[in-house]
Amino acid sequence: xxxxxIEPTKYTPGINFLFDERVLEISGESYPENTAxxxxxxxxxxxxxxxxxxxxxxxxxxxxxxxxxxxxxxxxDLFDLLNDKSHEGxxxxxxxxxxxxxxxxxxxxxxxxxxxxxxxxxxxxxxxx
Amino acid sequence: MTKSxxxxxxxxxxxxxxxxxxxxxxxxxxxxxxxxxKLKMQLQxxxxxxxxxxxxxxxxxxxxIMFYSAETIPEPENANNKLHLGIITVSYFNNSYFVQGxxxxxxxxxxxxxxxxxxxxxxxxxxxxxxxRAQRRxxxxxxxxxxxxxxxxxxxxxxxxxEYHFKKIDDQFSFFSLKSTx
Numbered sequence: 001x002x003x004x005x006i007e008p009t010k011y012t013p014g015i016n017f018l019f020d021e022r023v024l025e026i027s028g029e030s031y032p033e034n035t036a037x038x039x040x041x042x043x044x045x046x047x048x049x050x051x052x053x054x055x056x057x058x059x060x061x062x063x064x065x066x067x068x069x070x071x072x073x074x075x076x077d078l079f080d081l082l083n084d085k086s087h088e089g090x091x092x093x094x095x096x097x098x099x100x101x102x103x104x105x106x107x108x109x110x111x112x113x114x115x116x117x118x119x120x121x122x123x124x125x126x127x128x129x
Numbered sequence: 130m131t132k133s134x135x136x137x138x139x140x141x142x143x144x145x146x147x148x149x150x151x152x153x154x155x156x157x158x159x160x161x162x163x164x165x166x167k168l169k170m171q172l173q174x175x176x177x178x179x180x181x182x183x184x185x186x187x188x189x190x191x192x193x194i195m196f197y198s199a200e201t202i203p204e205p206e207n208a209n210n211k212l213h214l215g216i217i218t219v220s221y222f223n224n225s226y227f228v229q230g231x232x233x234x235x236x237x238x239x240x241x242x243x244x245x246x247x248x249x250x251x252x253x254x255x256x257x258x259x260x261x262r263a264q265r266r267x268x269x270x271x272x273x274x275x276x277x278x279x280x281x282x283x284x285x286x287x288x289x290x291x292e293y294h295f296k297k298i299d300d301q302f303s304f305f306s307l308k309s310t311x
Contacts, residue, residue, distance in 0.1 A: 010160050031188050033156040066181060068188055069278035076265050101177050104185075104286070111262060 001052070004045045012038055013064060017045060022056050027063035035070035046078065050085045057091040058082070065099065065129045075112065083116040093120045100125040145222035148187075153202055153212035159191045166219060173221075179311060182286055183219065183226045186309045189286075190230035191217050193279050198232035199302060225288075231306035239295050239303050246293045246307075249284040257285045283309050 001019045008014035013028035024046070032038040060082065067075065079094065086092040096112065098105035106123065113121040141149060148166055150158070166187055170180045194215030201211035215232030234242065252260065261281045284291050287309035296304045 010164075011156075031192070066185060066188075068185070068192065069282035070192075072278060072282075073265050099177060102181060103178055104182065111258070115262065 001045075001048060004042070006042075015042055017042075017049070019049070022054070022058045023061070024058065025061040025063065027061070029065055030067040030071040032071070035068075035074060039071075039074045043074070043077065043081070046081055050081060055090065057093065060092070060094045061097065062094065063097040063126075063129060064105070072108070076115065079112055079116050079119065079121075083119050086118045091120070093122065095122045095124050097124045097126050097129065099129045100127055141218075145220040145227075146218050147221060148219040149217070151216040153214050154191060154195055154217070155204075155212055156195065159188065159195065162191070162217070163187055179226070182311050183228065186228040186283060186286055186311065187217070187219060189279055189282050190228050190307060190309065191215075193283075193307070194230055194232045196279075197234065199235050199238075200233040226311040227308060228311075229306060229308045231304060233298070233302045234295075234305045236297060236299075236301060236303045239297075239305075242305065243293075243295060245280055246291065249280060250290045250293070252284070254285075257281065261285055280307075283307065287311070 003019050004015055004017035006012075006015035008028040011029055011031045011033075013026050013030045016025040016027070018024070026042075062075075082092050082094065094112075094116075096109035098109055106125070109121075109123045113123065147169060148162060150162060163184055167180055167184055170183065194217065195213045198213035198215045200214040202214065204210040204212055213232070215230060217231075218227075218229045220227045220229070249257065249260075261278060264278055264281060267277075280291075289310040292308040294306045296306075298304055
């Protein structure tokens with residue numbers, strides 16, 4: 001599989017999925033005009049990626065300053081995919097980066113953390129995002 | 130119009146409205162409005178948390194108009210796409226920010242929307258969060274272009290219960306307005 005790299009725009013995040021390293025990063029802002037259309041290749045890539053039998057740890061870095069409600073659903077779908085896979089014994093880490101002063105992003109992170117019963121979901125405060 | 134434009138502007142200023150757009154709303158326009166809002170609030174030295182809350186309400190309420198307004202015109206470049214019409218304002222009054230959005234809806238949709246909104250209006254913060262999480266797990270309803278979470282998100286971020294109003298224009302259309310507070 002090839003890496004998935006999508007350049008960020010003002011309202012869509014940068015996607016940097018590295019196949020060999022098994023590090024997946026989503027960064028920037030997320031309020032696309034058509035959420036399903038933007039995230040379709042992203043979810044497709046992840047679905048194919050998770051089918052591969054490989055025991056090395058997967059690290060997912062979420063570094064988002066703002067995401068709208070449609071994106072919230074996509075993130076939930078994404079975390080569910082990862083969570084299901086982690087039940088097979090695979091070590092999957094999610095780093096939810098958030099701006100230190102942004103209590104909202106912390107709260108959303110905490111909720112995702114509660115909603116995934118098997119992922120290592122870390123909340124990472126940052127001085128800048 | 131020229132004489133009364135000053136009066137119109139002054140009326141907006143009296144109500145603390147500092148951002149206002151009425152007309153067909155494109156995604157690009159919304160993005161630019163968002164930028165201007167952030168800049169204005171940074172100049173007012175608001176903390177980042179408040180800025181992001183008001184920004185997110187602007188985006189959610191504008192996207193609500195863009196997805197659901199019953200008043201549309203075809204896009205100039207592509208007649209298959211439509212631009213949705215509505216009005217969006219952001220104001221600062223008595224130490225609070227208010228985001229108000231309004232658009233036409235089909236009168237036949239009013240009771241369904243009213244049911245959703247009155248439910249949200251009566252919920253506590255905790256209940257809204259629980260409801261948000263439960264809805265997020267469902268597949269999107271057929272009537273929804275987003276995830277069906279828009280109103281819940283607005284209710285969630287608003288520091289006071291949301292306010293809404295439906296005004297019947299005729300048998301076909303009503304005007305829907307929604308107000309959030311930070």
